[in-house]
Amino acid sequence: MAYSDKVLDHYENPRNVGVLDKNDPNVGTGMVGAPACGDVMRLQIKVSADGVVEDAKFKTYGCGSAIASSSLVTEMMKGKTLEEVGQIRNKHIADELALPPVKIHCSVLAEDAIAAAIADIKAKRGETDKEAAVAS
Amino acid sequence: MSSLNIPIYMDYSATTPVDERVAAKMAECLTNQGHFGNPASRSHPFGWNADELVEQARDNVANLLGANSKEIVWTSGATESDNLAIKGAARFNIKKGKHIVTLKTEHKAVLDTCRQLEREGFEVTYLDPLENGLLDLEVFKAALREDTTVVSIMHVNNEIGVIQDIAAIGKITRERGIIFHVDAAQSPGKVVIDVNEMNVDLMSLCAHKVYGPKGIGALYVRRKPRVRLEAQIHGGGHERGMRSGTLPTHQCVGMGESFRIAQEEMASENERMRVLRDRLWNGFSDMEEIYLNGDLEQRIPGNLNVSFNFVEGESLIMSMKDIAVSSGSACTSASLEPSYVLRAIGRNDELAHSSIRFTIGRFTTEEEVDFTIKQTRQAVEKLRDLSPLWDMHNEGIDMDSVEWAAH
Numbered sequence: 001m002a003y004s005d006k007v008l009d010h011y012e013n014p015r016n017v018g019v020l021d022k023n024d025p026n027v028g029t030g031m032v033g034a035p036a037c038g039d040v041m042r043l044q045i046k047v048s049a050d051g052v053v054e055d056a057k058f059k060t061y062g063c064g065s066a067i068a069s070s071s072l073v074t075e076m077m078k079g080k081t082l083e084e085v086g087q088i089r090n091k092h093i094a095d096e097l098a099l100p101p102v103k104i105h106c107s108v109l110a111e112d113a114i115a116a117a118i119a120d121i122k123a124k125r126g127e128t129d130k131e132a133a134v135a136s
Numbered sequence: 137m138s139s140l141n142i143p144i145y146m147d148y149s150a151t152t153p154v155d156e157r158v159a160a161k162m163a164e165c166l167t168n169q170g171h172f173g174n175p176a177s178r179s180h181p182f183g184w185n186a187d188e189l190v191e192q193a194r195d196n197v198a199n200l201l202g203a204n205s206k207e208i209v210w211t212s213g214a215t216e217s218d219n220l221a222i223k224g225a226a227r228f229n230i231k232k233g234k235h236i237v238t239l240k241t242e243h244k245a246v247l248d249t250c251r252q253l254e255r256e257g258f259e260v261t262y263l264d265p266l267e268n269g270l271l272d273l274e275v276f277k278a279a280l281r282e283d284t285t286v287v288s289i290m291h292v293n294n295e296i297g298v299i300q301d302i303a304a305i306g307k308i309t310r311e312r313g314i315i316f317h318v319d320a321a322q323s324p325g326k327v328v329i330d331v332n333e334m335n336v337d338l339m340s341l342c343a344h345k346v347y348g349p350k351g352i353g354a355l356y357v358r359r360k361p362r363v364r365l366e367a368q369i370h371g372g373g374h375e376r377g378m379r380s381g382t383l384p385t386h387q388c389v390g391m392g393e394s395f396r397i398a399q400e401e402m403a404s405e406n407e408r409m410r411v412l413r414d415r416l417w418n419g420f421s422d423m424e425e426i427y428l429n430g431d432l433e434q435r436i437p438g439n440l441n442v443s444f445n446f447v448e449g450e451s452l453i454m455s456m457k458d459i460a461v462s463s464g465s466a467c468t469s470a471s472l473e474p475s476y477v478l479r480a481i482g483r484n485d486e487l488a489h490s491s492i493r494f495t496i497g498r499f500t501t502e503e504e505v506d507f508t509i510k511q512t513r514q515a516v517e518k519l520r521d522l523s524p525l526w527d528m529h530n531e532g533i534d535m536d537s538v539e540w541a542a543h
Contacts, residue, residue, distance in 0.1 A: 034540030036485035
């Protein structure tokens with residue numbers, strides 16, 4: 001398998017594996033994918049009152065690059081504002097991990113997971129989707 | 137006893153190493169000092185010697201099948217044999233009818249050949265197997281029609297190792313005068329074959345699953361009652377016009393020797409493999425949420441196909457990095473389809489995505505099996521710790537009740 005060293009590193013030593021309390025008002029949860037398609041990602045972020053991602057956790061069912069993509073994303077998100085996190089695109093992930101073309105969908109899934117987690121925390125805080133739309 | 141060679145080969149159904157005894161015989165047919173002649177050369181001893189070796193090899197292949205050596209046609213492998221058998225028989229008998237019956241769990245060499253015939257105007261019925269992978273004979277009988285000319289059912293399935301009741305199928309096809317083709321690429325040395333008792337008309341074989349070389353196979357073509365084929369490769373009229381092309385002496389000799397050994401050692405080898413396979417299965421059987429794919433009894437001794445639920449096959453293979461196995465999940469290729477064989481026996485997508493095929497063979501040791509158990513268990517544990525589905529399962533959530541965002 002022609003995986004890059006970075007994919008292998010994240011796969012062998014995944015960062016930030018775990019679970020945050022999904023009922024915590026400061027935690028946003030995004031779960032995307034489907035078992036039938038061979039990958040499911042659950043991404044969770046803990047966001048401070050001023051909108052900074054303090055912690056991020058993931059669990060992923062999927063191939064090596066799906067696991068690596070979600071692991072990388074948790075690292076990328078920590079310490080960033082929600083607005084900055086919302087700017088992360090699948091291309092950043094795919095480039096960083098040097099994903100082969102057949103695995104690009106894993107990075108797309110990771111981007112979707114970020115969007116879902118942001119939408120969840122915004123919904124919890126009663127913020128409208130309009131702001132999210134403007135921000136992106 | 138203690139030297140474990142890493143990585144460990146557990147993929148004998150993909151291919152096998154050439155047995156040393158086979159390689160030695162093959163090496164005698166290549167160089168200036170050896171039997172390098174063209175078996176079709178009738179005018180000198182170089183040709184005569186090569187021809188004699190090729191015919192001995194043909195006898196060895198025929199013997200394993202209980203066939204006459206005149207019924208063996210050399211080909212490049214089982215894929216070519218499948219093509220020659222199905223296209224050749226269907227096209228030759230086109231005036232009798234244009235209906236073919238086969239099974240959804242056949243090898244692609246059969247399924248894609250049938251697809252091609254459909255494009256040419258033939259009609260093909262693809263039967264569903266039972267959940268254990270076996271063909272339901274009543275369903276089979278019901279699918280046969282007046283205009284059915286060819287039936288193609290595999291002997292041993294390459295993914296799940298189940299053995300079809302070829303004799304029972306052959307009885308039905310013979311009664312109705314339908315040509316019966318059997319893809320037996322995975323059978324020699326693992327299951328007893330007798331083409332007469334089984335009423336088989338055409339049988340595809342290859343050497344490289346039986347400790348012989350890649351690039352050589354054979355098609356058994358029955359002489360009584362005679363089965364006629366339309367040739368697919370034309371040329372010098374070799375193999376009684378059914379398959380032209382200079383015979384590769386070393387390849388034929390390799391296949392012959394590998395079949396000779398397979399026949400001689402089958403009983404003791406199968407017993408040894410069964411013990412190892414059962415040891416492997418026992419090493420997993422206390423794990424939660426694992427599923428054996430295919431019937432355990434009607435199965436070759438070297439095959440174990442297991443789904444480890446809530447773990448994806450490709451990442452599992454990545455974690456089992458010292459073990460060479462294959463996955464029912466085709467995520468490694470460009471398509472993201474799970475195994476069509478597992479889908480055909482009714483496994484859901486999750487289980488089909490989570491499957492690993494372990495196939496053991498002549499050179500597998502007890503130590504290798506024990507190592508495989510250990511590393512597989514560690515890998516499954518690691519990935520389940522990473523799996524949101526495993527969490528959900530432990531929370532008692534029914535996966536089917538979740539509305540997934542399919543992509």
